[in-house]
Amino acid sequence: MTDEQNHTMTNYIDIPYPELRDFCNSLFPSYGFNANESKAITEILLRADLYGIESHGIQRLVRYDEEIRSGMVTVGAQPEILHETPVSACLDGHKAMGQLTGIRAMKLAVEKAGRTGIGMVTVRNSNHYGIAGYYTAMALEADLIGITMTNTEAICVPTNGKRAMLGTNPIAFAMPAEPIPFSFDAATTMVTRGTMEVFHKNGHPIPDTWAVDSEGRPTTDAGEVIRNIIGKLGGGIAPLGGSAEISGGHKGYGLAAMVDICTGILSGGLTSNHINSTPGEAEDAVGPGICHCFAAIDYGIFGNKRDLKEALSAFLGELRACPRADGKGRIYTHGEKALETMAARIGGTIPVNEKTLGEMQAIASRQGVRPPNFY
């Protein structure tokens, strides 16, 4: 499921998926990435749009462009293994594009799970790695359970606080099932910064449970929250459950802290409150310092794989068949909505916000590549 079901689709232009793909595949080499790297970055970036997760899709290109040009991302950097056991590794991303380090780390976790049953890999000194669900899908392809988490620049205010200390800190978990796998991927905040950006671009107010202002008070102004976050003026997004303990906000705060432990702490890297991913402020050797965690588990270490997969398939079918509440829509299982959206979009078009399209055209012009066609 996505965070974006609430914006009205005004000012969107439908662009054929192959046009966006060809545009990205020609754009990334202009920064110095080789063809394989460009293809991988493009695939993860546009997978978000195919899944319907606009916040992590092509609308984010303007930020990747700034990060690459400012030196926050090092083109050509290769991740290095710092520490390794048969079940684990810790990598230094050396400021490579997060997507490239992410693929490398999840491949390593999958290889280890193939040999020992479980592989867990932490990464420090990386960059934004796109949608977490891409990496768990890699584990699914190897018939494994996939888990990943990442920290981000602090944007989330702990219960009773008024300063952002934690990132959006998503957790993704997937296990194979028929006809479609279970694939959970969600920020431990009420919403992501990307979703806030989408609401701001569309000029829509946000619900007053999503964020707090610089004094810790509820606000409906996405633009104010984004400005406060960028300017480090205080306030930010509420943890899952909201800003109050009565609605379970302390649980979202705890899950977000757990993600920072599995990523920033277990990689020997930075926690969200020390990450600076504002291009222009991070033109030193440090980089933003985003950290990730990846795990793959061969579920055959607990029993017969066919039986366990059939049991999950049956359970997911039961959830989808739950009787509906008065006036409510269909009951989804996680990953279902994204795969249906992808099936509709991959042979068709992707809706792109006109502001995003303008950013793409400006980038194309500067980088000397052809912008995508649309009709």
Add this chain to the structure above:
Amino acid sequence: MTDEQNHTMTNYIDIPYPELRDFCNSLFPSYGFNANESKAITEILLRADLYGIESHGIQRLVRYDEEIRSGMVTVGAQPEILHETPVSACLDGHKAMGQLTGIRAMKLAVEKAGRTGIGMVTVRNSNHYGIAGYYTAMALEADLIGITMTNTEAICVPTNGKRAMLGTNPIAFAMPAEPIPFSFDAATTMVTRGTMEVFHKNGHPIPDTWAVDSEGRPTTDAGEVIRNIIGKLGGGIAPLGGSAEISGGHKGYGLAAMVDICTGILSGGLTSNHINSTPGEAEDAVGPGICHCFAAIDYGIFGNKRDLKEALSAFLGELRACPRADGKGRIYTHGEKALETMAARIGGTIPVNEKTLGEMQAIASRQGVRPPNFY
């Protein structure tokens, strides 16, 4: 942090902790548990009251009593290893008391983590195991990361649904730090059934975001929700985030489903929607079928343990030092409130609801043991 900060402490009697401990240690042998088993069950039960988690403490004794006498719990049963690898095991709990199986399973996970770096153990055919945080504390004592989850009888309604399909399905995660560890333990629902019982016992309405009635509509009547759950009449507690997608309810729903996968599916056991833990309805050979998952991770597989522990200690200190929102209280890290409550109560008294005390006195009389003294 606990779910119970909102009830007023009316109709509570202060009972010295040693009185409660001695009462439980004399009560459990009356059902046939040996001295070691009784001590372990007592320790986990009262640890909840020491932590301030009333919902899982002595107020639950009346339910354990019913479960043991109805045959849902098999006194003297021993867990059996069904499947094992160097990093994993799957156990059949054979309807033993959940606390006894839980200790056995977490010990096994800790032993495996000591040899391979990671141990993960699933359990099927068990019973309610008390507070999840007890088991993660076992891993902390071995200087390891501890993780546990459990499913429960269905009580949580998925997004857009009107029937309970998922349990309260808590997730607990702990890692050593100084001066106190990070110790997260929370249901993936808005609240637990135990918390609903506490509100109902105290005659307090619940916030309208916590639960839905039999038609999927918000309700403030804890008694109605509990009756509907017991009678399987529909409705139930909302997932963390609430019953609507706009407040992130689909995220809590996904986390709860993930817990059912790690417990019910990976143990080859039952998912929450198939568990029947109503004494009197489960007097057959099947038992309730509650399932658990335990993991221990030697964080030294990612780097120098002292450095990683120091980094976590610093991070937790930074969270606690976050500036406070207008009019809000102290900023806690997870586990802090419970340890402070325990420090105050272990040498003093525990507040027991007078209805709970009445239940204890009736049980003591029937089982022929001395009820606890109070002043």
